[in-house]
Amino acid sequence: MWSGLAFHFDLKTYYYQQEILDKLKAEREVHHSFKNLVVAATGTGKTVIAAFDYRDFCRANPNRTNKLLFVAHRKELLSQSLSCFRGILKDLNFGAMMVGGLNPDSFDHLFVSIQSFNSKDLTEVTSPDFYDYIVIDEFHLAAAPSYQELLEYYKPKVLLGLTATPERADGQSIYTYFQGRVAAEIRLWEAIERKLLSPFHYFGVTDNVDLSQVHWVAGNYDERELENLYVFEKAIAERRVGYIISALERYCLDPAEIIGIGFCLSKKHAEFMAQVFNKAGIPLVAESEIVVRDSVKRCLVTKEITFAFVVDIYNEGIDIPEVNTVLFLRPTESLTVFLQQLGRGLRLCEGKEALTGLDFVGQAHQRYSFEGRFKALLSRSRKTIEQEIKTGFANVPRGCSIQLEKQAQDYILENIRDAVNTKRNLISKLYDLIEVKHELKVREFFEGYHVTPQDVYSKKVTVVGLAS
Template sequence: MSRAALVDGLEWNVRLSRQATPSLLDKFESTFDTYWDDAAFATYDPERDAAYLDTLLAQNSGRSTSASLDVSHLDVRPYPHQQAMLSDLTSEREVHGRHQNLLVAATGTGKTVVAALDYKRQCRSPGLRPTLLFVAHRKEILEQALRTYRDVLKDGSFGELFVGNSKPVRGQHVFASIQSIARPDGLHRWARERFEIVVMDEFHHAEAATYRRVLEHFAPRELLGLTATPERADGVDVAQEFFNGRVASELRLWDALSADLLVPFHYFGIADGVDLGSIRFTRGRYDVDELSKLYTGNTARAAKVLAAVQDKVTDPTRMRALGFCVSVDHARFMAQVFNDAGLPALALSGESQPLERRHGLERLRDGQLACIFAVDLFNEGLDIPMIDTVLMLRPTQSATIFLQQLGRGLRRADDKAVLTVLDFVGHQNQAFRFDLKYRALTGLSRNKLEHSIEAGFPFLPPGSQIVFDRVAEEIVLENVRKQLKLSTKDLVVDVRQHKPDEVPASDYTLSLEISRGCGLARRTA
């Protein structure tokens, strides 16, 4: 209870009668019971929680600043959804005896925190911590993960980096880039049983040769995979491939939004008038060079991007936007367009120096920049909670990439009520599939997706919306309707993604009866 509520607030007293208004009193009682049993409300024990509550009250009331507030003595506590994940992992190991587990959780719900808390649970004592290998593909992600583990363990000296020029000395708790650990000289320096626990971030990359090399080399007591989307654009489901189709714990984007764990989004599909039909399209991707030539220097498309920002963003000068581009040239072109329009912008890529990237994010956070245009950067792993606008300036049918880019702005932050997403839609190659990313975004089947587009997506989580302009809606609808008639290969992939949970993947045989005239598929166990 706040001081204002107790001292300064205007209080209304309402007299209710059990005889006159029994239904209202019943509603009060049932609502109270619902709150009382809701895991989102934590129990309070003065002996255990007094310091924790006092610290949070001081911090949130403004009586103390983060600079002067010492919270080092406080444990990192899981949120209810994270506690559920931890319980699921414990159950998989202790009840079912499964020691290779996949955690699927939407971007922004704290997968790394769960992994760190899970590791803490497996520590017999501070002096007897199991050996650990944490694998990711970018230095920034590894540094962030290392900080998380140190906070959870309350040990500022825990762990070592193995990335770039950083080499581990003790080699007991290693946070390694996949590029460093997968090299022959990086891999064979470790015995197979060296690490008792292996955690692999962004596990949807596991199909890649480097990840497979690491997975095949080590024989840990516990393997934990982390991902937001186990389904890949090429049809490979890493849950099926590496975990016999089993997911230890799962929290998808639409569930996280419904539970109010992330900020709601306002997604706008905007036709940009660009014809991509002649661009080479293979294995689910456009040719980068051809796409870059089409977009770079395209002032007509850039003008539509600026007009959309002006129309959809309340105050573009105060936005903190991230724009995903197809190439370095494209990013630089868009940054120049925005700078010329009075919106300070910067182009960054995987080739940019770490210091340049860090300073760019700091300038964006401080309001010195309105937008960063990125190439092969910031797609995944990094926490950038201040992002309130996402510009999707390159086409992607990959559900994984789409959700990762969207997820850059879904994390909660002060003064951010909603994420604005501007996705620019062109006339795509006939093989391009819109349904993959929109099904991943909404959790809908192909048939339901078609009806939802026509109806304006009436059943999204509270506060979120998906809006297409007239031309973009026509493009997307026509494309989705074509996907209702899938090839045999695509049908096999689709059925695999909807296998019943009660049937272990190792215990059934997948068979399909295809009727090309009807487009029907039947699975038998």
């Protein structure tokens, strides 16, 4: 008589999650495709979808162990995911984690970090068909070498990949693992228009720091040089913080209502931002340690502090729905990281009308690209990003806005025109053209995307070859 008390109600999917589950079912039953990629915006519940899909798999295969492997790259994500599966499966004893020194008694239903998977040599103690159902979270990471043994060794009945951003910064495609197909997707703009996420007001604010001469290392700015400009060059750094506070006063209607997160380059940068803000009378903290995360969340929600300056712990999987202001205080070349940071403020919350995002835009290195973030923020458009900027971003999702200060807009347009057309950038531009026009138009590619034939053919490829 007591068995039903622990779970006295059924967890149910939202309608859009059920749509994705139905599409997964169709992929398997109609197309006989059991390697499935789900692309869903941050905040739409990818893990919930995976848990319900696994539950349905178990119901279709009763009286079996239905061995599960769930792979992610952070302990916090694994812990949240395990709790989610336990709730949906109504089994508080389901599964175990292998991460950070935790060693399970059984591998049957395992939630493992990719680091532990490789260091523990899991393939040495499990056969290729040991797991029936494998989930890989943040699948955009799976093109990295650390995931290849896992993907090549195991032969599960179902492979489910989850990501919000399938486009990788290095141009590698993850679609090859799924026969070039996306089983189901709901992108950021669609999630906002369907009122699943909060609208946003994005402001491109002119930055006083010139990054055009900062060295470019392995696809990113040299972080030591950035830190020097943002922290140790006191005159430049303190003037920059002054401009940031001024921008908050311009664009945030009621400072007393701000519940904000500022994304910083490093722990020293976060501490510096906190010190200068505190001197200006704005209560906040800088933190990057897991042990204080819950207390910071409480202080933000109760408005004991206005901002938390962080490095990366709020990028993924950590929810504070009350956040209504996000500051992008460092450049990020990764679209995935940008959207994860933006997503920290897109959760729906009673009383929150919209998210305010302030992105500080200075002169950029030629290899840095602004285009990706604007593509992700806009609804499907037949215009290039340059055209969207010049026409005032007519294709933002309903209820949203993008505004660029004059000098910031000039920096971005200059960057688009002068960007170095690396092979990665060419592939990104080409995919954008095909998505917009639904076909490959070589002449339009050259004329509309600041690409010359020499840019392509010097790389010993053709336009058609880039698209394949």
